[in-house]
Structure formats: structure tokens, C-alpha cells
Amino acid sequence: MLTNLRRLSSACLALVSLAVAADxxxxxxxxxxxxxxxxxxxxxxxxxxxxxxxxxxxxxxxxxxxxxxxxxxxxxxxxxxxxxxxxxxxxxxxxxxxxxxxxxxxxxxxxxxxxxxxxxxxxxxxxxxxxxxxxxxxxxxxxxxxxxxxxxxxxxxxxxxxxxxxxxxxxxxxxxxxxxxxxxxxxxxxxxxxxxxxxxxxxxxxxxxxxxxxxxxxxxxxxxxxxxxxxxxxxxxxxxxxxxxxxxxxxENAALGTTCASGVTYCTSGTSSHGCAATIAGSGSASASAASGFTLVASSVEGQKSGLFFYGVNGPQAAPWGASSSFLCIKSPTQRTTLLQSGGASNACNGTLALDWRAFVAANPTALGAPFSAGDVVWAQAWLRDPPSPKTTALSNALSFVIAP
CATH class of the missing domain: 2.60.120.200 (Jelly Rolls)
Structure with missing residues (x-):
């Protein structure tokens, strides 16, 4: 019941037109x-x-x-x-x-x-x-x-x-x-x-x-x-x-033929103990009919740190993340994804996290929101390990994207 209500609400929010053809x-x-x-x-x-x-x-x-x-x-x-x-x-x-x-x-x-x-x-x-x-x-x-x-x-x-x-x-x-x-x-x-x-x-x-x-x-x-x-x-x-x-x-004259298939960023990145402000982006299209092909990427991550992406389906927010400079930009409940390693060099901001979100959902059919339908709206953010910070973690900015057919 809750899932159905969520889909109806999200579809209305997205006006469905966000996931349909260019015309x-x-x-x-x-x-x-x-x-x-x-x-x-x-x-x-x-x-x-x-x-x-x-x-x-x-x-x-x-x-x-x-x-x-x-x-x-x-x-x-x-x-x-x-x-x-x-x-x-x-x-x-x-x-x-x-x-x-x-x-x-x-x-x-x-x-x-x-x-x-x-x-x-x-x-x-x-x-x-x-x-x-x-x-x-x-x-x-x-x-x-x-x-x-x-x-x-x-x-x-x-x-x-x-x-x-x-x-x-x-x-x-x-x-x-x-x-x-x-x-x-x-x-x-x-x-x-x-x-x-x-x-x-x-x-x-x-x-x-x-x-x-x-x-x-x-x-x-x-x-x-x-x-x-x-x-x-x-x-x-x-x-x-x-x-x-x-x-x-x-x-219309404007070149508005498609939705933001790779998402729209919002909220503010937190700054880690070494001055890194991780930013999130999407690559590809979050298609409901595809088992892969939409990648979440966090760049400017502290090197040699662990982290993950999490997402929600109930909307955005901007709540303080303890006493840190980060904000929790997604309303609960949220779904954590696979733990990742940033690579890069220690104490530098050259690490990266990447996850094929569609592949994660396909491999986890009971994940929050699954199965997704065209018109559903998803909000995602990166969580990053940062032991010296007030909550021992830092958060990126956030990304909202609409599920395509």
C-alpha cells in the first residue's frame, strides 16, 4: 500500500511528462x-x-x-x-x-x-x-x-x-x-x-x-x-x-526536448577534514526497463576512504548533519547501497566513487522503491568516511532524477 502511494505521489510530482517523449x-x-x-x-x-x-x-x-x-x-x-x-x-x-x-x-x-x-x-x-x-x-x-x-x-x-x-x-x-x-x-x-x-x-x-x-x-x-x-x-x-x-x-523555441535524464543536483556538499567537497552526478539514463546503465558518481572525494551512495523516494530536505558542514538532503527512509573504496591518494581530494544504480536495484529486488516505474522520482547522495569530522563522516551534495520508461 505504502509503495503504491509513493508511486502515485512521485508520479504526480514528476507530472509524468518528465519521463515521456521529447515532444x-x-x-x-x-x-x-x-x-x-x-x-x-x-x-x-x-x-x-x-x-x-x-x-x-x-x-x-x-x-x-x-x-x-x-x-x-x-x-x-x-x-x-x-x-x-x-x-x-x-x-x-x-x-x-x-x-x-x-x-x-x-x-x-x-x-x-x-x-x-x-x-x-x-x-x-x-x-x-x-x-x-x-x-x-x-x-x-x-x-x-x-x-x-x-x-x-x-x-x-x-x-x-x-x-x-x-x-x-x-x-x-x-x-x-x-x-x-x-x-x-x-x-x-x-x-x-x-x-x-x-x-x-x-x-x-x-x-x-x-x-x-x-x-x-x-x-x-x-x-x-x-x-x-x-x-x-x-x-x-x-x-x-x-x-x-x-x-x-x-x-516552444527553447531546446527542452528531454528531461534531465542524468538528474539535477541540489543541496550543499559538506567539507571534509582535508578540505574536500564531494560532488555527485549521474551518467546515463535511469530507465525502468533496463537492468543497468545509470551510474552515480561522486568526485572530489578524499583519497583512500570508504563510502557509499544512499537514496530515498520521499523527497528532498536539508537537515544538519551533526555539527559538521554537511547536510542530510534526503527524507527518510533511505536505502544504502554497496560499500565502495575511493582510490586516489591519502589526504588528497582525488578519490572517486561510482555505482551503477540500476544494476544495484536489479540485483536487490527488495530494495527501497523497487520495482521502479516511469515517472518515479529518486533522490540520491554520497556518504563518505571521514574520522576526524564531528560525525566521523561527510556527505556530498545530492541528486534528484526521474525514472524513464
Missing amino acids: AQTKAVQLTNTSVSASGYMRIADAPDLRVQQFTLEAWVTPTGNGYGFTTDSAGACILAKPQEGTVGTYIFSWTLNWCPGNGNRLFFGVRNQQGTGTLGLSNGALALNTTTHVAMTFDGAAVRIYLNGVLDTTAPAVGTGVFYDASSVLIGADNFGSGYYRRFSGVIDDVRIWNHARSADEIAAAKDCRLSGGELGLVAYFTFNASSGADLTGHGHSAAPQGSNVAYVA
């Missing part, structure tokens, strides 16, 4: 803005979990025109923002990410602090008209970073402390400031993600082309527009409501 998602939202009456954008109601002090914003963006409402000035047309609508000034938003057709097609970004000023800047790279680009903006309290197609483009040190918030909505494709500064975007936007932490460069690059399950740790809101709607696929209820008549759902 499963074909939609993006197209916004056309040429005047006040001929306009379109999307509104997401304010909520406490959208008032994030650290964050990552991501989207695939294809500008098709200048948009409307003073969009050719230095601040451009809004892609994604939490603005104070109807107001006029400089720092009249919590955060904003805009495309600037009048400023070299670069990105304008801003974060307002709790002192009333903030951090403003422009990307170095540009988003060409009618070209699809993945954009990401992160804020960790110390700096704003802009990524284009998964590559760090710009870093701007934070001015002041904290992020200002009020009850304003989050908008996709508009700022709606006063005095006609609507800053409404014309183009196609797809796969919008809002996270409650600053994602690393590696995390952004690894997952930008992938479908997410919606259950990733720290993912606050997620919009694929696949169902020709602004449904939030995290289950948090942050639906994006179309505003105006010029909102359409069209064939």
Missing part, C-alpha cells in the same frame, strides 16, 4: 505589447514564500519586438519582476529583470534593499531579437549575478542589506510603473523558475535544458505553460493569470 512539452507563452489596449502579460499573486531574501530567477526568452511603455530607454522591457505598480521612481520594485532593446539588447537588473536604495546594472552580453536565450539572475545577499545560456556574464556587488518586499504581485512581461512606464515585453517566454536560494553556476548550467519535476528543493514557483495555462508545477499554488488579450500559447 511532450510544446508550449511557451507569447506576449505581444504594442499599446495599452493591445497588450498581454501574466500576474502571480503575492505570497510569503515569494518574498525571498536570496533567490534565482530563470527563463528562456525570445524577444520579438520592442514592446510597449518606454521600453527603449535604459531600463527596457520587463521579463520577470516584483514591481510596485503605478509608482514612479528609481527603486520601485523588489527585483526586476528586463531586456533593453534601446540599450544594446542587454539585460537590465535591479534589487531593492531594505534601506530604500539598491543594486542596478546591465549585462555584458546581449539577447538578439528573434533569438532564444536562457537567462538567469541570482542574488545571495552579497552580489547579483547574471548568466546567459548557463555562463556567468555579470557580477554586481550588492548595495545595502536585505531585499525590500510589499504585497505587490510578481509579473511576467510587465513592470506597470506609473506615468506610462509599463515596460511591457513582446516575445516568447518559457520555463520560468523562481528559487528561494542563489543557484550555483554549475546548477544553472546543468539544469537549464531540462524539465524539472516541480519538487526540487528550494523551487518556489515553476511555469512551463505546457497545458496552455500559467499553472504552477511546484504545487505551491502560484498560478500565473493572463492579463490582456495578447497572451497566447505557442510552440
